[in-house]
Amino acid sequence: MRTISVSAPGKLLLLGEHAAVYGHPCIVTAVNQRMHLVAECTPDAVFRLDAENLYVKRYERPMQEVGTGQVPKAVRFVESAVRRFMQAYPFSQGIRMSTKCDFSSQHGLGSSSSVTVGAIRALAELTGRTLTREELFTMAFQAVLDVQGRSSGFDVAAAVYGGTILYQKGNKPEQLDPEQLPLIVGYSGQKADTVSQVAAVREIHDRHPEIVDRLFEIVSVLVKDGATAIRTHDYRKLGAYMNLNQGILESLEVGTAKLAAMIYATRAAGAYGAKLSGAGGGDCMIALAPEDKKELISTAIAKAGGEIIAIETNVEGVRIDH
Numbered sequence: 001m002r003t004i005s006v007s008a009p010g011k012l013l014l015l016g017e018h019a020a021v022y023g024h025p026c027i028v029t030a031v032n033q034r035m036h037l038v039a040e041c042t043p044d045a046v047f048r049l050d051a052e053n054l055y056v057k058r059y060e061r062p063m064q065e066v067g068t069g070q071v072p073k074a075v076r077f078v079e080s081a082v083r084r085f086m087q088a089y090p091f092s093q094g095i096r097m098s099t100k101c102d103f104s105s106q107h108g109l110g111s112s113s114s115v116t117v118g119a120i121r122a123l124a125e126l127t128g129r130t131l132t133r134e135e136l137f138t139m140a141f142q143a144v145l146d147v148q149g150r151s152s153g154f155d156v157a158a159a160v161y162g163g164t165i166l167y168q169k170g171n172k173p174e175q176l177d178p179e180q181l182p183l184i185v186g187y188s189g190q191k192a193d194t195v196s197q198v199a200a201v202r203e204i205h206d207r208h209p210e211i212v213d214r215l216f217e218i219v220s221v222l223v224k225d226g227a228t229a230i231r232t233h234d235y236r237k238l239g240a241y242m243n244l245n246q247g248i249l250e251s252l253e254v255g256t257a258k259l260a261a262m263i264y265a266t267r268a269a270g271a272y273g274a275k276l277s278g279a280g281g282g283d284c285m286i287a288l289a290p291e292d293k294k295e296l297i298s299t300a301i302a303k304a305g306g307e308i309i310a311i312e313t314n315v316e317g318v319r320i321d322h
């Protein structure tokens with residue numbers, strides 16, 4: 001029986017979180033911490049899963065029940081991906097999958113979206129279907145929406161297309177630049193819950209729509225000009241935009257004292273700019289670092305109680321490894 005190994009990258013949001021949910025653009029980079037997924041067909045119509053990082057061992061369900069009824073949290077995204085694929089391209093075999101992630105699902109680097117994309121890519125390969133990147137994106141985004149309810153799809157786009165992209169819901173992502181970004185990433189040690197953060201921002205938005213919509217318009221300008229700053233490697237400007245974006249995120253109450261301490265520490269240590277990355281309420285912050293300040297900035301993050309996560313940006317999207 002043929003075994004397929006697939007991997008998909010994690011991601012970091014550089015600019016535009018939350019506004020992206022309301023149809024505004026954002027900038028996301030794919031990072032070299034990847035989700036690895038091995039899959040094979042089995043003769044019986046059973047779905048089997050092992051997910052080491054999520055303590056899922058010898059999980060199994062009849063294929064026709066996958067993605068229905070009560071699905072344990074740890075396997076929701078994989079099941080949703082399998083269900084979406086089976087609905088579009090029915091097949092009779094069973095599937096055995098195992099997943100392993102280079103990063104902890106606690107870090108908020110996008111394990112849910114990369115496992116969803118990886119599972120669909122693997123199923124396409126196993127069943128002899130050719131999916132374009134656009135088709136893969138559409139199906140994976142649907143699978144994520146089934147579980148998450150509200151999402152811009154930026155993380156799915158990063159997992160599918162890779163690189164550093166200007167992403168806006170409904171548009172084809174635009175690749176910005178193949179260079180590495182001088183980013184330092186600090187993990188706050190607090191696990192963020194994207195769904196509740198998105199719901200909390202919605203509440204603020206619904207209470208003050210005219211104000212929050214204006215803030216999102218400003219974020220849109222930061223993202224569009226930030227894209228030009230990335231293309232021209234104007235990191236001083238990009239850093240200033242990250243600081244401005246952080247101010248807006250703070251006003252939406254998605255910051256935390258710990259993230260703020262880490263952000264302030266990196267600015268004091270000479271970062272071009274720093275902000276939280278993602279939904280907020282925890283997870284990671286990012287600092288844009290001049291080459292000669294990288295060490296000082298990393299030390300500042302550690303002193304503020306953060307954990308440095310070594311990453312490369314701008315990496316390849318989902319791929320078949322063998």
Ligand code: PMV
Nearest residue numbers: 017018020151152194278279
């Ligand atoms: O928490 P993360 O890293 O998944 O980022 C969420 C970003 C949001 O803009 C808040 C949500 C979205 O779907 O764009």
